[in-house]
Amino acid sequence: MRTVLNILNFVLGGFVTTLSWLLATVLSVIFIFTLPLTRSCWEITKLSLVPYGNEAIHVDELEPQNKNALLNTGGTLLNIVWFILFGWWLCLMHIVTGIVQCLSIIGIPVGIANFKIAAIALWPVGRRVVSVEVAQAAREANARRRFQ
Helix, strand or coil: CHHHHHHHHHHHHHHHHHHHHHHHHHHHHHCHHHHHHHHHHHHHHHHHHCCCCEEEEEHHHHCHHHCCHHHHHHHHHHHHHHHHHHHHHHHHHHHHHHHHHHCCHHHHHHHHHHHHHHHHHHCCCCEEEEEHHHHHHHHHHHHHHHCC
């Protein structure tokens, strides 16, 4: 079912959002000062291409033993730069694409996926795209650690 939804996403406008993310990735490489944003940009490009079966999870949830206040502060500053340069127009792109997809009944699940990615597009630094199963296992492990 994931494969069918991913193909449907691509056909109903997912290729446009993926191309937008690829453009943002290329621009983040060209502008030298945005080079640290490239990995996050590439991660969300993968999510935009194949949103079903994958999930964006924060690195602190994925690897809680590697939490670092200095890195979190740097990530916040990078997210602010991201929002100013790329985040707002990528978010708008996903919202518009999601609205257009929701105009047809068959496109509603794909449109909802675009709305979720729109929220991630505003603040992507520090997120990694992993399979849904890995994300669920990481959340369960964190919950066990927190409540023991």
